[in-house]
Amino acid sequence: DQQVKQNSPSLSVQEGRISILNCDYTNSMFDYFLWYKKYPAEGPTFLISISSIKDKNEDGRFTVFLNKSAKHLSLHIVPSQPGDSAVYFCAASAPGGADGLTFGKGTHLIIQP
Amino acid sequence: EAEVAQSPRYKITEKSQAVAFWCDPISGHATLYWYRQILGQGPELLVQFQDESVVDDSQLPKDRFSAERLKGVDSTLKIQPAELGDSAMYLCASSGSAAKQSTDTQYFGPGTRLTVL
Numbered sequence: 057d058q059q060v061k062q063n064s065p066s067l068s069v070q071e072g073r074i075s076i077l078n079c080d081y082t083n084s085m086f087d088y089f090l091w092y093k094k095y096p097a098e099g100p101t102f103l104i105s106i107s108s109i110k111d112k113n114e115d116g117r118f119t120v121f122l123n124k125s126a127k128h129l130s131l132h133i134v135p136s137q138p139g140d141s142a143v144y145f146c147a148a149s150a151p152g153g154a155d156g157l158t159f160g161k162g163t164h165l166i167i168q169p
Numbered sequence: 170e171a172e173v174a175q176s177p178r179y180k181i182t183e184k185s186q187a188v189a190f191w192c193d194p195i196s197g198h199a200t201l202y203w204y205r206q207i208l209g210q211g212p213e214l215l216v217q218f219q220d221e222s223v224v225d226d227s228q229l230p231k232d233r234f235s236a237e238r239l240k241g242v243d244s245t246l247k248i249q250p251a252e253l254g255d256s257a258m259y260l261c262a263s264s265g266s267a268a269k270q271s272t273d274t275q276y277f278g279p280g281t282r283l284t285v286l
């Protein structure tokens with residue numbers, strides 16, 4: 057049973073527009089959420105994170121929103137750039153850090169010129 | 170910039186052979202993780218170390234997989250014998266907390282792509 061779900065396998069966005077990637081989770085014990093970006097044949101690169109005590113965290117072009125009541129988070133990228141084309145993984149962890157990170161299956165973001 | 174190092178980057182082996190992967194975490198990071206990523210899926214935790222001790226290996230297939238971090242720094246993941254279904258990307262990550270804190274960010278290495286023929 058997947059505890060972290062990314063229901064969109066792929067997303068195509070025009071360069072300069074906003075990209076919105078969504079993630080849902082089922083485990084109410086999760087208290088820390090992260091987004092990673094991954095290029096083919098490379099390891100995931102950390103992008104941005106958010107603690108469950110917050111509802112928004114911003115870092116440059118990247119903003120993550122957390123809706124705890126809906127168990128939903130989203131990553132906004134604005135403006136989208138060609139180099140943003142990659143697979144984006146949502147991940148979550150529970151208090152104590154045991155069990156590592158639980159990942160979604162990823163969303164392949166394609167930025168079109 | 171400090172990075173997690175992994176080697177080899179690619180490994181091709183025949184089934185029933187033994188393979189080993191090596192990971193050197195970011196200097197000073199006490200926690201080290203091994204993940205396996207199958208194509209089209211997200212990474213899944215295999216084993217977690219805190220210093221030289223195993224914290225969680227509940228998802229490690231212990232009949233064929235072993236992992237060690239003898240001096241609490243670098244780590245080796247071994248598969249013996251390899252099976253066709255082991256073909257995947259093996260990722261190592263580290264984090265800087267000396268105690269279990271879920272707010273710690275994990276930083277990943279480039280991974281080892283294993284192909285079992």
